[in-house]
Amino acid sequence: MEKRVVFNERWLPILLLMPQLLITIVFFFIPAGEALYQSLFRQDAFGLTMEFAGLDNFRMLFTDPNYLASFRTTAIFSVGVTVFGLAVALVLAWFADRLIRGATTVKTMIIWPYAIAPAIAGVLWMFLFNPSLGLVAHWLKMLGVDWNYLLNGTQALVLVTFISAWKQISYNFLFFLAGLQSIPKSLLEAAAMDGARSWKRFWSITFPLLTPTTFFLLVINMIYAFFDTFPIIDAVTQGGPAQSTEILVYKVYNDGFKGLDIGGSAAQSIILMIVVTLLTIVQFRHVERRVSY
Amino acid sequence: MVERNRILDWLTWAVVLAGIVLVCFPIYVTFVASSLTATEVLQSPMTLIPGPHLIENYRTALFVGVGESSVPVGLMLFNSLVLAMGVAVGKIATSIISAYAVVYFRFPFRKLAFWAIFVTLMLPVEVRIMPTYKVVSDLGMINTRSGLILPIVASATATFLFRQMFLTVPDELTEAARVDGAGPMQFFWHILLPLSYTTIAALFVIQFIYGWNQYLWPLLITTDRNLTPIVVGVTQMISRGGDAATQWNLVMATVMLAMIPPAVIVVLLQRWFVKGLIETEK
Numbered sequence: 001m002e003k004r005v006v007f008n009e010r011w012l013p014i015l016l017l018m019p020q021l022l023i024t025i026v027f028f029f030i031p032a033g034e035a036l037y038q039s040l041f042r043q044d045a046f047g048l049t050m051e052f053a054g055l056d057n058f059r060m061l062f063t064d065p066n067y068l069a070s071f072r073t074t075a076i077f078s079v080g081v082t083v084f085g086l087a088v089a090l091v092l093a094w095f096a097d098r099l100i101r102g103a104t105t106v107k108t109m110i111i112w113p114y115a116i117a118p119a120i121a122g123v124l125w126m127f128l129f130n131p132s133l134g135l136v137a138h139w140l141k142m143l144g145v146d147w148n149y150l151l152n153g154t155q156a157l158v159l160v161t162f163i164s165a166w167k168q169i170s171y172n173f174l175f176f177l178a179g180l181q182s183i184p185k186s187l188l189e190a191a192a193m194d195g196a197r198s199w200k201r202f203w204s205i206t207f208p209l210l211t212p213t214t215f216f217l218l219v220i221n222m223i224y225a226f227f228d229t230f231p232i233i234d235a236v237t238q239g240g241p242a243q244s245t246e247i248l249v250y251k252v253y254n255d256g257f258k259g260l261d262i263g264g265s266a267a268q269s270i271i272l273m274i275v276v277t278l279l280t281i282v283q284f285r286h287v288e289r290r291v292s293y
Numbered sequence: 294m295v296e297r298n299r300i301l302d303w304l305t306w307a308v309v310l311a312g313i314v315l316v317c318f319p320i321y322v323t324f325v326a327s328s329l330t331a332t333e334v335l336q337s338p339m340t341l342i343p344g345p346h347l348i349e350n351y352r353t354a355l356f357v358g359v360g361e362s363s364v365p366v367g368l369m370l371f372n373s374l375v376l377a378m379g380v381a382v383g384k385i386a387t388s389i390i391s392a393y394a395v396v397y398f399r400f401p402f403r404k405l406a407f408w409a410i411f412v413t414l415m416l417p418v419e420v421r422i423m424p425t426y427k428v429v430s431d432l433g434m435i436n437t438r439s440g441l442i443l444p445i446v447a448s449a450t451a452t453f454l455f456r457q458m459f460l461t462v463p464d465e466l467t468e469a470a471r472v473d474g475a476g477p478m479q480f481f482w483h484i485l486l487p488l489s490y491t492t493i494a495a496l497f498v499i500q501f502i503y504g505w506n507q508y509l510w511p512l513l514i515t516t517d518r519n520l521t522p523i524v525v526g527v528t529q530m531i532s533r534g535g536d537a538a539t540q541w542n543l544v545m546a547t548v549m550l551a552m553i554p555p556a557v558i559v560v561l562l563q564r565w566f567v568k569g570l571i572e573t574e575k
Binding site: 003005006007008009012013017019023024025026030038088091092096098099106108109110112113115117119120125127132139166169171174175198227230231234235249253256262265266269272273276 | 298301302304305308309312313315316317319320322323326334335337338339341386387388390391393394395396397398399400403406409410413417419420421422423424425427428429432443444446447452460464467468471476477478480502505506508509512513524525527528531541544545548551552555556558559560563566567570571
């Protein structure tokens with residue numbers, strides 16, 4: 001879509017674009033280019049010499065068991081976050097949509113935690129799950145669970161997955177509720193007259209009509225799990241114990257800033273850029289032609 | 294509702310209440326912990342009844358600070374406010390003028406400029422963290438507010454949103470303004486900007502929260518504690534693993550203080566917030 005009526009200035013538009021373009025070039029294109037450049041070189045720990053390495057950094061990554069383990073962790077983590085976050089939010093939204101009284105208050109109560117920073121969400125739950133003083137940890141021990149996420153890698157991964165999904169509930173809830181409210185009530189009434197019970201109506205009408213919303217949230221939650229959960233991991237486990245919660249984006253940071261492996265970290269950045277680009281393309285293609293019936 | 298169903302009605306309330314508990318329980322526990330003494334918090338299981346030390350704890354946190362070598366939380370709140378306002382205002386200001394340029398003018402490389410901005414959407418700062426850090430340090434902007442704010446100001450989402458909004462503005466308005474002798478900047482100030490107020494309000498809520506909640510970037514850029522925003526400051530108060538050495542009652546008071554400003558914005562401006570959230574993701 002284009003405007004028919006435009007202004008005929010020559011320099012004004014360039015001037016108006018300048019601030020945004022400058023920021024984009026300096027803090028975006030230069031760093032991205034630098035990452036690409038660095039990923040092709042090998043550098044010693046002191047940053048004194050650079051040696052051209054071709055695709056060696058990438059080849060090393062894909063033969064490095066730690067990196068492959070991080071890929072596996074990220075896959076489990078992101079699927080867990082997405083499925084759990086979406087399921088809880090959908091159930092909540094479906095029931096909240098049935099409410100007649102108190103609907104606004106309920107909505108506000110569930111939506112406002114969107115404002116909580118991921119790092120803060122990490123601290124909130126870390127306090128509850130802390131093996132020595134946490135309240136929920138105490139309950140778990142009463143149930144006979146040997147809870148110590150600081151030593152047990154599986155428990156640590158479950159914990160960060162849970163916290164990350166919890167943080168997304170408000171967001172998913174909001175979109176599911178909007179999706180549910182846009183479904184014409186007449187469709188559901190017609191089905192009810194034909195004798196379809198609630199459960200049947202949900203699966204044969206509501207759920208298919210929610211497909212666009214669900215698909216959109218699926219992609220958004222994947223992107224969230226891949227990249228925006230960094231603060232949760234850093235606040236709760238720092239990738240530990242023994243790398244059991246080291247997702248890809250945490251490894252970029254760890255290898256770059258703690259391990260000082262510039263080339264390796266840059267190569268990881270490039271791989272992540274490709275992943276996020278693919279996810280974004282999927283998201284936009286979906287926006288272009290909304291999945292619908 | 295389609296039909297009456299007693300059991301389903303009860304189930305509805307049960308599920309909704311369970312949801313509210315799931316979402317709000319950790320925040321309640323945090324509130325209780327922030328009203329106790331440090332030793333009371335360490336008792337396992339911790340009580341769920343608020344204690345009498347609320348005001349005292351918040352006062353200590355706000356004006357004295359938590360743990361050794363820490364700055365008062367009041368200062369951290371100020372740093373967060375500067376960061377959030379800087380990001381929100383910066384993003385809106387740079388985006389609205391660049392969207393104006395792209396929509397209302399014809400110039401060489403217009404499409405290229407738009408795509409150059411648009412592609413930034415794809416790369417969150419976490420992904421390109423090392424090289425971005427290097428650029429900022431080469432510019433001597435470590436431990437400065439501009440080094441903290443500028444790299445996260447570029448916003449493809451906001452530019453895109455303003456562009457979409459401008460495209461719906463009728464051409465007749467532009468023509469009428471031109472007939473009346475208005476230049477491009479007058480048109481922008483007196484017609485386009487007032488038409489954009491709702492979009493600006495919605496974006497402001499989202500971007501304020503985005504700025505307030507930043508973590509990794511401030512963690513790296515502000516090694517000077519006087520610049521640390523509260524979200525980063527809180528995590529630095531907790532000794533690794535969160536054991537008994539942490540002054541949990543004061544930490545929890547700080548956590549409450551970190552949550553209140555963005556939460557107030559979401560609750561008070563809920564209408565704009567919902568609009569902003571749904572539109573920025575379209």
